[in-house]
Amino acid sequence: MSQPFNQARSPNPSSPSSRRSKLRDREITLAHGSGGKAMRDLIQDIFIDTFDNPALNSLEDQARFQLADLMQLGDRLAFTTDSYVIDPLFFPGGDIGSLAINGTVNDLAVSGATPLYLTCSVILEEGLPVDTLRQVVHSMKRAAIAAGVQIVTGDTKVVPRGATDQLFINTAGIGVIRSDVSPSAQQLQPGDVVLVNGTLGNHGATILLARGELALSTSIESDCQPLNGLVDAIVNICPEVRAMRDATRGGLATVLNEFATSSQVGIRIHAANLPVQQEVNGVCELLGLDPLYLANEGKLVVVVPRSQADRVLAAMQSHPAGHQSRIIGEVIAAPAEIVLLRTTFGTERVVDMLVGDQLPRIC
Incomplete structure (x- = not known):
């Protein structure tokens, strides 16, 4: 059984459960995973006090919700999970905490769901500075507030030095899909x-530079951000949106190939319309990388149907997360299951699936 961090706050301020012991340790020790007082103090001080919300109201191993409340938002649940080992x-523009929240929120949002509740499970390496963990958890809180979600339960494990690399996070999330929205990678149609x-x-370029292996100074930052507000703007204008996906590992090229394969269609994109920051292009040219395959965390x-494209573009550009939105291509009937890039010279080349990994541990 997991050690929950949805432990109750007593309504009586003089009760034993309300007199919290503040964590005095400077580093994570194996005792913090033992299930005893050290673990209780860690969970209370780092997680409970930070993630405090109405759902943290019991000493159970799970968070509980009224089905009637969920059903008011839609007719289907979306459920996702992801792990973060970055x-x-x-890194510039974020950290493992904000990445974990935004990544899970975005996986829910692209299904057409309203993200609601997240879990947070952490694997801590013995010797991790407590201040590092505290900084990450507070970043998670800020990201959750920005996305309008609550972190309602979780788990903590501690492993010996060398058994992991500082800190790994797993998050799961649930959301409710509104009844008039059903995006799917199988719904694309020519035109x-x-x-x-x-x-x-x-994001991929930022992580590469943040590792300090290249003596380059740039202003590149990760695009780590929640996309649920942008998705709301899209589906309010166009409930019949065909498909949506966040372009994380494998980048834009991977998403488009998955769409083409699922719908048995082709996709043509135009190099002149692809928005790539000049500094990102420079890093890619220097290292022989392709920005189409680099990871994103807020893209x-x-x-959408062609008849709705201009309205959707305007709605996206009016949202803070989409002011640089562009139309980059179209769905074609043939060649099926192929993504084509029309170059600035008027020629075309195939944009294939990524083979191998351009950059490991980017999320």
């Missing part, structure tokens, strides 16, 4: 239009 933990909400490859690929 190196380094902190549909493909859009993205901004520059590509920023949405959306496919």
